[in-house]
Amino acid sequence: MALVLTEEQAMLRDSARGLIGDKAPVSHLRHLRDSSDATGFSRELWQTFAEMGFCGLLVGEQFGGSGLGCVEAGVVMEEIGRNLVPSPFLATAVLAACALARAGSAAQQSEHLPKIADGSRLAALAVDEGTKHRPLMTKMRAVRSGNGFRLDGDKAFVVDGHTADLLIVAARTAGSPGEVDGLTLFLVDPKSRGIEIERTVMVDSHNAARIRFDNVEVNADGVLGEVDQGGGVLEGVLNIGRGAVACEMVGVAEGAFGRTVSYLRERRQFGKAIGEFQALQHRAAQLYIEIEITRAAVLKALQALDTDIANAASAVAVAKARAGSTATLAVQEGVQMHGGMGMTDAFDIGFFMKRARVCQELFGDANFHADQLARMRGY
Missing domain, CATH: 1.10.540.10 (Acyl-CoA dehydrogenase/oxidase, N-terminal domain)
Structure with missing residues (x-):
C-alpha cells in the first residue's frame, strides 16, 4: 500500500x-x-x-x-x-x-x-496506575458483588478524565499484575458513589485526571466485552491510541519545524538572516528528513491498524518510538535555533517542547516500545 x-x-x-x-x-x-x-x-x-x-x-x-x-x-x-x-x-x-x-x-x-x-x-480511558505506562501491571481489583462488581483502586494520567461523561476502566478480575488474562473492561458512570476525580493540569497545559474508586458498584451490564478477557481488547485499543498519538507528535514536530524555519528567515545577525548560515541549514535539512521518514512510518502503522489490527503491533511500536524521538529532536532543535529566547514564555516553541514530552510518555515512551518490539522479535 x-x-x-x-x-x-x-x-x-x-x-x-x-x-x-x-x-x-x-x-x-x-x-x-x-x-x-x-x-x-x-x-x-x-x-x-x-x-x-x-x-x-x-x-x-x-x-x-x-x-x-x-x-x-x-x-x-x-x-x-x-x-x-x-x-x-x-x-x-x-x-x-x-x-x-x-x-x-x-x-x-x-x-x-x-x-x-x-x-x-465525552469519555475517557482509565488504564495506568503509576508514573509509567504499564497496562499489564494493573492492580485495581474488581470483585464480584451481587449481579455485578465492586471496583477499588486508583487510576492516574486519565486523559480528559475530569470532563468525561463515561469512564472505560481496566481492572483485574483474576490473576496477578503482569498477566494478560484476568483483565476486564468496565463502563462506569463518573458520578457513581465512591468515585473521586482530581483534575491534573499537565506541564503542557493539557488535561488529565487522577481518579479514586472506593468500592464503586458496577452491574453486569457495565462489563465491556468478556470477563477476564479484556486484555486483548485493551491492547488493540491502546495500539490505536498509540498510532493516534504518534500522528499528533508528527504534527508537533511539523509545527515546531515550521516556526523554527520562519525564525531562521526573520532573525538577522551579522547583517544577514541566520538561516543563511550553512550549519543551521544542515540541521534544518536533517530535521526535515527525519520528520518525513517518521511520517511514513506512522502512516504505515495506521494502515496496518485498518487492514490487520491483530498483526499491527510491531508497526505501531516502531511508529510510536520513532515519533517520540523525532518530536523530541524537533523541539530541541527549535529551542536551540531560537537561542536563549526559545526558553521564554514569549515564544510558542516552548509549548511544543512541553507537549512533545507529555506525548512521549502517553501510552509508552520510545524505550517502552523499543522493548516491546524486541520482545516481539524474540530478543
Whole structure:
C-alpha cells in the first residue's frame, strides 16, 4: 500500500487544517492556560468538530458516524498536534469509540456511539496506575458483588478524565499484575458513589485526571466485552491510541519545524538572516528528513491498524518510538535555533517542547516500545 494519503484523506486533512488553524491556533492554548479555564478545552470548538463529522470518524454509519479508519483519525490528530489543540478527540472519538465498537454489546453501542458521534458524550480511558505506562501491571481489583462488581483502586494520567461523561476502566478480575488474562473492561458512570476525580493540569497545559474508586458498584451490564478477557481488547485499543498519538507528535514536530524555519528567515545577525548560515541549514535539512521518514512510518502503522489490527503491533511500536524521538529532536532543535529566547514564555516553541514530552510518555515512551518490539522479535 502506497505511503501517501488518498484524495479523500487529503481533503479531510485540508478541512481539518483550515478549521483548526483558524479556530484554535497556539494562541488558543495560551488563552485557556492564562484564563485558568475550568474545562481546559473549548466546548464550542468540540461542537464544531461534531458538525464537521470529526467526532464520528471511527463510529459506524448505523450509529451516525462515518465508519472510516485510523488513517482518517490520524489526519485530524496531526492537525491537532500542529496547533497544540486541547481537545477530547483522542479520549472520546478515538479510544472510547474504538473500545465500544470492538467490544461493546449491541445495547452499549446503541446507547453511547451515537452520542459520541454527535459530540454530546465525552469519555475517557482509565488504564495506568503509576508514573509509567504499564497496562499489564494493573492492580485495581474488581470483585464480584451481587449481579455485578465492586471496583477499588486508583487510576492516574486519565486523559480528559475530569470532563468525561463515561469512564472505560481496566481492572483485574483474576490473576496477578503482569498477566494478560484476568483483565476486564468496565463502563462506569463518573458520578457513581465512591468515585473521586482530581483534575491534573499537565506541564503542557493539557488535561488529565487522577481518579479514586472506593468500592464503586458496577452491574453486569457495565462489563465491556468478556470477563477476564479484556486484555486483548485493551491492547488493540491502546495500539490505536498509540498510532493516534504518534500522528499528533508528527504534527508537533511539523509545527515546531515550521516556526523554527520562519525564525531562521526573520532573525538577522551579522547583517544577514541566520538561516543563511550553512550549519543551521544542515540541521534544518536533517530535521526535515527525519520528520518525513517518521511520517511514513506512522502512516504505515495506521494502515496496518485498518487492514490487520491483530498483526499491527510491531508497526505501531516502531511508529510510536520513532515519533517520540523525532518530536523530541524537533523541539530541541527549535529551542536551540531560537537561542536563549526559545526558553521564554514569549515564544510558542516552548509549548511544543512541553507537549512533545507529555506525548512521549502517553501510552509508552520510545524505550517502552523499543522493548516491546524486541520482545516481539524474540530478543
